[in-house]
Structure formats: structure tokens, C-alpha cells
Amino acid sequence: MIDAVGNPQSLLLLGGTSDIALATAERYARQRPLRIVLAARPSDRLEAAAERLRETGSTVTTVPFDARDPDSHAETLDKAFGEGDIDISIVAFGVLGDQEKLWTDVAAAREMAEINYVAPVTVGVLLAEHLRKQGHGHIVALSSVAGERVRRSNFAYGSAKAGMDGFYTGLTEALRPAGIKVTVVRPGHVKSKMTEGLREAPLAQTPEQVADIIVNAVRKGRELVWAPAQFRYVMSVLRHLPRVVFRRLPF
Numbered sequence: 001m002i003d004a005v006g007n008p009q010s011l012l013l014l015g016g017t018s019d020i021a022l023a024t025a026e027r028y029a030r031q032r033p034l035r036i037v038l039a040a041r042p043s044d045r046l047e048a049a050a051e052r053l054r055e056t057g058s059t060v061t062t063v064p065f066d067a068r069d070p071d072s073h074a075e076t077l078d079k080a081f082g083e084g085d086i087d088i089s090i091v092a093f094g095v096l097g098d099q100e101k102l103w104t105d106v107a108a109a110r111e112m113a114e115i116n117y118v119a120p121v122t123v124g125v126l127l128a129e130h131l132r133k134q135g136h137g138h139i140v141a142l143s144s145v146a147g148e149r150v151r152r153s154n155f156a157y158g159s160a161k162a163g164m165d166g167f168y169t170g171l172t173e174a175l176r177p178a179g180i181k182v183t184v185v186r187p188g189h190v191k192s193k194m195t196e197g198l199r200e201a202p203l204a205q206t207p208e209q210v211a212d213i214i215v216n217a218v219r220k221g222r223e224l225v226w227a228p229a230q231f232r233y234v235m236s237v238l239r240h241l242p243r244v245v246f247r248r249l250p251f
């Protein structure tokens with residue numbers, strides 16, 4: 001159970017090698033060691049992530065998770081919850097992809113949509129089922145400001161994030177009567193493995209900065225946060241710009 005000051009006893013990271021998810025786990029572990037389950041495809045990166053978190057004194061286990069194989073997601077979640085209750089589940093997997101290839105190549109577009117939209121929906125349904133059974137818990141869903149108003153430069157990725165964001169925003173309402181909380185996080189550019197080689201965008205954040213925002217949001221029971229917070233106001237303006245003006249913006 002999450003204690004009175006907001007510290008969990010257990011975490012599930014769906015996307016167990018995500019820079020943001022790992023930074024969040026380390027942020028919690030600084031308060032006290034906890035039990036952490038990393039869900040990702042078996043790899044040297046996953047083992048390195050597990051060792052990194054074990055250095056915090058936490059107990060870390062791994063379970064295989066393939067975002068593109070929705071038929072296997074129930075088994076993954078059963079294994080994760082089979083080790084005991086999960087206080088906070090972080091949905092942190094996703095791919096950025098080649099934005100020009102994504103709207104000109106059917107296979108690439110389908111793969112991106114399966115990972116960034118279909119898989120978050122299937123694990124969201126399964127998480128809801130497990131959390132209702134255990135009677136408590138908190139889901140953190142990593143969305144993106146790219147989904148708030150899709151733009152030419154990354155509209156395929158942004159469209160999948162818009163759908164994912166809408167699903168978890170709705171899940172917030174559906175789970176409210178059961179006492180299960182959901183926090184949707186909308187980061188902008190995060191300096192991580194996903195954005196290596198890309199030009200840094202305004203208001204760029206580190207994974208550690210986003211982790212601080214997540215921990216604070218969960219502690220306060222917030223349902224929607226931007227990373228950084230200034231994006232709330234930036235996106236409020238961009239959302240209402242006429243299309244003819246929006247398409248002239250330099251991004």
C-alpha cells in the first residue's frame with residue numbers, strides 16, 4: 001500500500017528499460033527500498049536496468065513483455081501481480097520511429113500504432129482488472145504533448161499518443177468509483193535514448209526531472225500533469241491556433 005506520505009511498497013514498470021520509468025523507480029527507492037517488477041523483452045539492457053535498481057537495495061524481478069504480442073499481455077500481468085500487490089504501475093513503453101517513414105510505409109505505421117496505442121490499451125484493461133481485484137493501486141500513463149494537437153512533423157506518432165491519452169483519461173473516470181487512481185503524464189522533449197540524435201526542443205527535460213513530476217503528481221493524487229508544467233499553457237495556446245497559423249510554426 002502507498003503510505004501516508006505517498007511512498008509505495010511496490011512498483012511495476014511496463015517498459016522496464018524506459019529512462020523515465022527507471023528514474024522514477026530510483027526516486028522512490030531513495031525514500032526506502034521497495035519491490036520492483038520490470039516488464040520488458042529479455043535483453044542485456046533489461047538485466048542492466050535490474051542491476052541498476054538492485055543497487056538501491058530494492059528487490060527487483062523481471063517478467064517478459066512484448067508490446068506487439070497482445071495475446072501474451074495477460075500472462076505478463078498475471079506473473080507481475082502473482083508476486084504480490086502492485087501499488088504503482090507505470091505504462092512507459094513506446095517508440096518514436098522515423099516520422100517520414102511512418103506515413104509512407106504501411107508496415108512501419110502499423111508497428112508504431114500497435115506499440116504506442118494498441119498495447120497501452122490492452123495492458124490498461126488488464127491493469128484495471130488486477131487493481132480492482134486487489135482493491136487499491138495507481139496507474140501512471142506516459143502520454144506526450146505530441147498528442148494534444150498533432151502537427152505535420154510527427155503526426156503519425158502524435159495520433160497514436162492522442163488515442164492512448166484519451167483511453168487513460170477515460171480510465172481515470174471509469175476506475176474512480178473503485179478507488180483506483182490514474183495519472184496521465186504529458187512530457188515534451190525528454191533527453192533520453194528515444195530522442196538521441198534529435199535536435200533538442202524548447203522546454204526539454206531530463207528523465208530525472210520528469211520523474212520528480214510523476215512522484216509529486218502521484219503523491220497529490222493529480223489526474224493530469226505536463227512535464228514541464230509550462231506546457232499546459234503553451235498547449236492551451238497552440239490548441240486554439242487557426243490551422244493556417246499553426247502550419248507556419250517552425251516545428
